[in-house]
Amino acid sequence: MGELSDATGVAVPTLKYYLREGLLHAGERTSPNQARYDRSHVDRVRLVRALIEVGGLPIARAAEVVAAMQRDGLGLSSVFGIAQRAVSERALPDEVRDGDPVDPFGPVPARTEGERLVAELCATRGWNVHAANPGLAMAARVLDTYANLGQRRLHGVLADYADAADRIASADLAAVERAGEETHGDTTTMTDVVIVGTVLGDALIAGLRRIAQEAESFRRFPAPETSAAQHAATREQDPPC
Amino acid sequence: MGELSDATGVAVPTLKYYLREGLLHAGERTSPNQARYDRSHVDRVRLVRALIEVGGLPIARAAEVVAAMQRDGLGLSSVFGIAQRAVSERALPDEVRDGDPVDPFGPVPARTEGERLVAELCATRGWNVHAANPGLAMAARVLDTYANLGQRRLHGVLADYADAADRIASADLAAVERAGEETHGDTTTMTDVVIVGTVLGDALIAGLRRIAQEAESFRRFPAPETSAAQHAATREQDPPC
Numbered sequence: 001m002g003e004l005s006d007a008t009g010v011a012v013p014t015l016k017y018y019l020r021e022g023l024l025h026a027g028e029r030t031s032p033n034q035a036r037y038d039r040s041h042v043d044r045v046r047l048v049r050a051l052i053e054v055g056g057l058p059i060a061r062a063a064e065v066v067a068a069m070q071r072d073g074l075g076l077s078s079v080f081g082i083a084q085r086a087v088s089e090r091a092l093p094d095e096v097r098d099g100d101p102v103d104p105f106g107p108v109p110a111r112t113e114g115e116r117l118v119a120e121l122c123a124t125r126g127w128n129v130h131a132a133n134p135g136l137a138m139a140a141r142v143l144d145t146y147a148n149l150g151q152r153r154l155h156g157v158l159a160d161y162a163d164a165a166d167r168i169a170s171a172d173l174a175a176v177e178r179a180g181e182e183t184h185g186d187t188t189t190m191t192d193v194v195i196v197g198t199v200l201g202d203a204l205i206a207g208l209r210r211i212a213q214e215a216e217s218f219r220r221f222p223a224p225e226t227s228a229a230q231h232a233a234t235r236e237q238d239p240p241c
Numbered sequence: 242m243g244e245l246s247d248a249t250g251v252a253v254p255t256l257k258y259y260l261r262e263g264l265l266h267a268g269e270r271t272s273p274n275q276a277r278y279d280r281s282h283v284d285r286v287r288l289v290r291a292l293i294e295v296g297g298l299p300i301a302r303a304a305e306v307v308a309a310m311q312r313d314g315l316g317l318s319s320v321f322g323i324a325q326r327a328v329s330e331r332a333l334p335d336e337v338r339d340g341d342p343v344d345p346f347g348p349v350p351a352r353t354e355g356e357r358l359v360a361e362l363c364a365t366r367g368w369n370v371h372a373a374n375p376g377l378a379m380a381a382r383v384l385d386t387y388a389n390l391g392q393r394r395l396h397g398v399l400a401d402y403a404d405a406a407d408r409i410a411s412a413d414l415a416a417v418e419r420a421g422e423e424t425h426g427d428t429t430t431m432t433d434v435v436i437v438g439t440v441l442g443d444a445l446i447a448g449l450r451r452i453a454q455e456a457e458s459f460r461r462f463p464a465p466e467t468s469a470a471q472h473a474a475t476r477e478q479d480p481p482c
Contacts, residue, residue, distance in 0.1 A: 043390075043391070050386045054383060054386045075462075076458060077455065080455060080458050084451045087447070125456075126456070127455075127456040128456055128459060129455040129459075130455070133451055133455050134451055135448040135450065136448070137448075138444055138445070138447060139445055139449055139452070140448075142441050142445040142448065143445070145291045145295045145441060146437065149284075149287055149288055149291055149437055150284070151433065151434060151437050153416060153434070154416055154437065156415075156419065157412040157438070157442070160409065160411065161409060161412060161442075161445060161446055161449055162453075163408055164404075164405035164406075164408045164409045164446065165446065165450045165452070165453040166453050167401050167404055167405045167408075168398075168401065168402060168405045168450050169453035169456070169457040170401065170457055171398040171402060172450075172454055173457045173458060173461050173462075174397075174398075175394060175398055177461060178394060178397065179394060182394070192390075193392060193394070196390055196392050197392075197395050197398070198454070200387065201395075201402075202443075204380055204384070204398075205402055205406065205447075206379060206443045206446075207378075207379030207381075208402055208403055208405075208406035209406045209409050209446070210325045210375055210376025210379070211363065211368050211370050211374055211377060211380065211406070212409065213376075213410040213414070213439070214321060214322075214370040214374050214376075215367070215368040216411055216413070217317060217318045217321050217414060218318060218369060220417075220418060221317050
């Protein structure tokens with residue numbers, strides 16, 4: 001376990017915690033207080049750290065994701081569902097719909113302006129998804145919050161954001177497909193791509209958005225001298241990227 | 242204060258906490274233990290709740306954002322910088338670069354593969370941004386994590402994500418520009434759009450990505466009967482969106 005700690009840079013007490021919580025599978029016991037850990041343990045610890053530190057998942061969510069990855073024969077869309085739920089929990093409203101009676105053959109009643117806008121968007125774009133997709137509630141909630149803050153004009157971004165989401169999702173699924181081709185359909189590899197790409201991809205997109213925003217901001221609103229000075233005071237470093 | 246609580250649905254102790262922490266400006270005192278609160282206080286409380294609950298900001302970050310909104314004459318790109326930093330902190334690596342000596346006239350040395358990829362992307366796309374833009378470190382960190390997890394194939398999404406980011410940023414800035422036109426350049430309104438759109442927009446994009454992913458997943462990988470059954474067992478509700 002000391003070697004596993006060295007290989008991963010994760011402290012032994014943390015590794016023991018991961019073992020107890022089911023985030024890490026047990027090593028092969030070689031004596032009463034010795035166990036052998038292999039490459040699969042190193043890989044798992046790295047994945048868990050990435051989900052928690054870069055993806056921002058709480059430990060319990062990371063454990064669910066890891067458990068899902070070990071279930072055999074789970075369809076890819078189920079894996080997507082699990083990865084999506086894991087990263088969506090924080091952003092979901094408190095009053096979740098799980099307890100609501102829903103007519104499984106009827107359309108879901110849109111109860112807020114945001115929900116109606118999202119349902120319209122799905123219809124317009126041919127987005128055929130289950131009502132339990134966490135993105136529906138996330139998107140509706142943001143739109144309702146815009147309206148509640150008197151910023152209904154921000155609803156105007158929706159069509160462009162949807163175009164961007166389609167492009168992103170297409171790249172996401174192409175990566176999964178490519179992984180499948182390269183490994184002759186190895187589901188473990190494809191599942192890894194789904195999990196890692198979904199959980200960490202949000203941060204990559206958010207990062208690129210910040211870069212593109214600043215570039216676009218300078219293009220549209222060239223800063224006058226004074227703002228440039230204030231700008232320099234606000235940011236710590238000034239060399240261009 | 243009881244009325245402010247009724248109007249916003251936020252408990253009085255929480256409102257007092259916001260006052261102490263500078264998230265809410267003081268009311269006009271009408272007697273030793275009475276103060277008058279107006280529409281501006283209702284608006285502020287709603288904004289603070291949205292930043293914290295929907296945007297996921299810690300209280301301290303929300304306070305910084307609110308303080309920035311009150312500073313006069315701050316250029317729009319500075320406001321963007323503050324909003325971006327507020328929502329990026331969680332995703333930034335621990336070893337921040339602030340302490341590093343940087344030649345302000347030279348290019349920033351790219352120290353990791355991810356940093357090099359992001360720098361190349363900036364050059365290719367003409368993204369002219371400051372080295373302190375938090376998106377640079379966020380994006381580089383995700384790319385390095387992909388490689389560290391043996392998922393370098395996920396680097397393949399970068400060009401499509403960058404296209405998506407450009408489209409998103411263009412919509413973001415168009416919303417700011419539109420707000421400026423509608424209010425004859427009222428900087429308070431424009432600042433609001435920047436803050437709310439930047440902080441909450443990530444959740445909107447993430448939500449739409451989940452919807453588009455599921456739709457695209459069904460298109461590319463139509464589930465066989467058995468997976469469909471497993472899928473139904475994984476999701477709680479089944480009616481289409």
